[in-house]
Amino acid sequence: MNDYKMTPGERRATWGLGTVFSLRMLGMFMVLPVLTTYGMALQGASEALIGIAIGIYGLTQAVFQIPFGLLSDRIGRKPLIVGGLAVFAAGSVIAALSDSIWGIILGRALQGSGAIAAAVMALLSDLTREQNRTKAMAFIGVSFGITFAIAMVLGPIITHKLGLHALFWMIAILATTGIALTIWVVPNSSTHVLNRESGMVKGSFSKVLAEPRLLKLNFGIMCLHILLMSTFVALPGQLADAGFPAAEHWKVYLATMLIAFGSVVPFIIYAEVKRKMKQVFVFCVGLIVVAEIVLWNA
Template sequence: MNDFTMTRGERRATWALGSVFSLRMLGMFMVLPVLTTYGMSLAGASEALIGLAIGIYGMTQALLQIPFGLLSDRIGRKPLIVGGLLMFAAGSVIAAMSDSIWGVIVGRALQGSGAISAAVMALLSDLTREQNRTKAMAFIGISFGITFAIAMVTGPLITHALGLSGLFWMIALLALAAIALVLWAVPRPEAHLLNRESAMVRGGFRTVLANPRLLKLNLGILCVHTLLMSSFVALPPLLEQAGLPRDSQWQAYLVTMLIAFVSVVPFIVYAEKRRQMKRVFQACVLVMLIAELVLWQAGLQLWGLLAGLQIFFIGFNVMEALLPSLISKESPPGYKGTAMGVYSTSQFIGVAIGGSLGGLLYGMGGAPWVFGGCSALALCWLGVSLTMQEPPYVSSLRILLPEGVEATPELEQKIRACDGVSDVLMAPAERSLYVKVDTKHLSRSDLERLIVA
């Protein structure tokens, strides 16, 4: 059998964990297009409190993302994932049973407390071999984008049929379905593997936070989700005022998402194949700035709002695909998992800021203040992006040392001397080495042959 072909167990683990991740993210995003319209009927609701209800999920996620990831190394991946999903389900039930905005805020905060993303990725690492791990994680990334699109369409449909309470009950059922998958579909790992490519290293946060290139990328994902959440505080009620009923808005989201998905492909191919990631990144920031300006100036003109929505999601979808790749390229060898942990935390900080700030601005001055504030943020982000350097076009590889081969300084020097290798980290305790390499010059199989030569 081809060693790069996924085994049955690897395919099962990838499918099951991808489904768990998707069910949870579906529950998170289905609320986004409906809370600012249907939520205003809750007792005590105001624009600012609706924004807080949207953003508080990100706040608790940001606080617990890294601690939960580190805790999974101690108590095990599956128990932590199940516990996190139970918290998510409990938060959904609290929100479903509440008729006040404060009950929904408490429920959303508890939903966010089930921060399982890092544990899911670590478990996936335990259940897949080195040569197939990139494919497995790519599947998770693709499922994220598809889930977001499905959530934007199904959220309004379910809420129109069952009400906001019914939506939260549905989200609770999705969480229980995810728990069933973890217990009965996800294989049990033979051992917990320390893999710095997918797991966070306790002593690595200082290295990651001190890297100015990574800081700019973390600022990028923070801005992306600040713009998303802020815009969706104002956009659904504005579309309704412009003549698109809340129960028909799913049609606009469906068309928008389909066009945006198709548009992503040429941008990503151009960025990766032509090695123009810096140019595409800056272009996406400019596209998102233009989108916010269009929304700002559209007023109650429906076609103007739909045009701004479409432009925004083209930039958003490309950026969501581009940023994880940039993090992988810029992270030091052996610190990719830590860098991704900080990146995810930055993403949820953006969710928290976007929802809360968007609600405050909407309450103070309506949609023009929200889109004006988003435009100012996007303009500042564009300025920062112009200082960005071209990333190294390298892949992060973890090579396990075969029996009889030791992690010695001589081996490290031999690897460093190879054409295409930009950096190496030896990890003797793991009997492995982490390599940043341009795979157009040197493949994994070349490195493995070199090690035993």
Template sequence: MINDNKMTASELRGTWGLGTVFSLRMLGMFMVLPVMTTYGMTLPDATSTLVGVAIGIYGLTQAFFQIPFGLISDRIGRKFMIVGGLILFSLGSLLAAFSQSIWGIIIGRALQGSGAIASSIMALLSDLTREQHRTKAMACIGVSFGISFAIAMILGPMITHAFGLHFLFGIIAFLSLLGIVITLTVVPSTDRHVLNRESGMVKSSITKVLNNRRLLKLNFGIMCLHMLLMLTFVALPSALERAGLPAVNHWILYLVTMLISFAAVLPIILYAEMKRRIRSVLILCVTVLLIAEVILWSSNKHLWSIISGVQCFFVVFNVMEALLPSLISKEAPAGYKGTAMGVYATSQFIGVAIGGCLGGWLFDMKGTSAVFAACALVAFIWLIVSTTMREPSYVSSLRILLSRRVLEDSDLLNRIKAQAGVTEVLLVKEEQSAYIKVDTKKTNRRQLEELIHLGKS
């Protein structure tokens, strides 16, 4: 007898296995970030512009392949796509590891990005977990993103200083190969490919998501956030060195600022959610981002000014990485969350591509000051857009499976809509599913399931 309140051993293996694969992939992606502008400039043919391209081209190929890979995985299998994506990522890493010029690094980074597996991981996680545990499983993936980013900021500089940039890419290749082993040996296999609109993409839904103004503003926000991340890291290592902090010690700064950031994130997120003040917190965060970039812009070789700007940036970055997906979940129409998250991820990587390439070009033309000035301008534009946002509805997205008998109930839709806290309902008979947006403080999943089955009991 399966206990519905606890995850099964298979669900736990799937959650932790896929979470580990996702973490290893993100670790490999982010470890390069704090060292490319410092150590990449030592490569033959390297210029600041080309180093920026090497940073940003990963996002370009990720953005291009993100949605197609997610759709293809529905047809040829999730594990196949995940393993294939990790093979591409490892091949790109090995190419970069053995390259003797910046051009090889650029091609390797492009190949790394072409293995876009995030949507396939989310889809497989949906196949492996029951509805009542899916939110917890997805949350584990989200948490792994923040942890991977923090670890990468510390390990990247340490490994590169000790062994060099080529060795770092070798380590990244090893991590991706380890991800393949975990996918094949730890993550359970399943023949069940459930089209779950809460985590998977639906091709016919893309247009509706792109036409949703509230989602567009959030997509613009994540694009700006990752533009700022790439722009900042194009200029930051050089600014730190000119202010007297050698590259060998950069990891210490990242360690301290990350620890403080993580301590600050949870209270801010809890306040935003529990007090239902997400809009206010978001505007405040974008304002702090603008202040951080202005501080970096005006620091003029003053180390403590740079440190204070970096600290403000990391606190807000980690808060926004948790806040923006939550807003996407709240704002996406019933049955469109998976597609909305796919477009959101694509927007994120477009920001990576623009930020890296633009940052490298500006750094080449005008130096660190111009890059930080561009950051301040991006943050200012984002602040203007964020002030036009409305407070979101504080609702959760639920998917409830329906029996054929229940689907015959002609009054089912009206009965669900009449329930307290329900704002939207989408019945999809082909999937035998009801997608519901509901305020869980007023009506929870169990009450909805009882209500749905009441008519045909």
């Protein structure tokens, strides 16, 4: 028997959890390209409050990510994932029922509070053998990128056809579907894996937070998210000023995603083959800087 071949249970766990994670992220990302354009029609809306509505999910997600991960060690992975998705769905319903920007902000905050990423990764570790865990994690990573691209296209189309409130209702349906998949498709795990790549060691939390290499990485990720959220606050307005109606924004995002996916592959291959991951990483950061300067002057 090939020990590196995934068992049916491992494949089911990988596909199931990958789909659950993707449904949540699809719902989260579909809002990004449309909230600036369509959200200004909400009661009390301003550019500053729209920015808060776009980014507040990240704040609440950061606050609850680690506590939810630790809680999953106590109450179990699947109950935590189901609970997190229920909170996410509740936030979506609140946003769907709201006609004011403050209701959208509250809904987005609740969406972020359903932070299930750590529990999903932990359950995936529990349900896969060590030799297959990297492949399972890679599947989650690939699905994340594909989901982002799909969301950039679907969000503007759905909102133009059905409206912003309908978009949030659809996001609530996605979360409910994720709950059903977690309960009936994702396998149960009776034990927690203790030798997985990431785990909690008592007394090490403060050391992890103070680790210089992780601080650099965390700071870089924070800057990347700030750039992403800031871009989606400003870009829809710039596209409208350039003559692209809101209904056509998805075409710009689709073209951008296709070009990005096509051009990133050679960089990844080069970085892996030549073992120059850091150099390629720095080069890509430089491209982001150039892109932001171009957008600034557009």
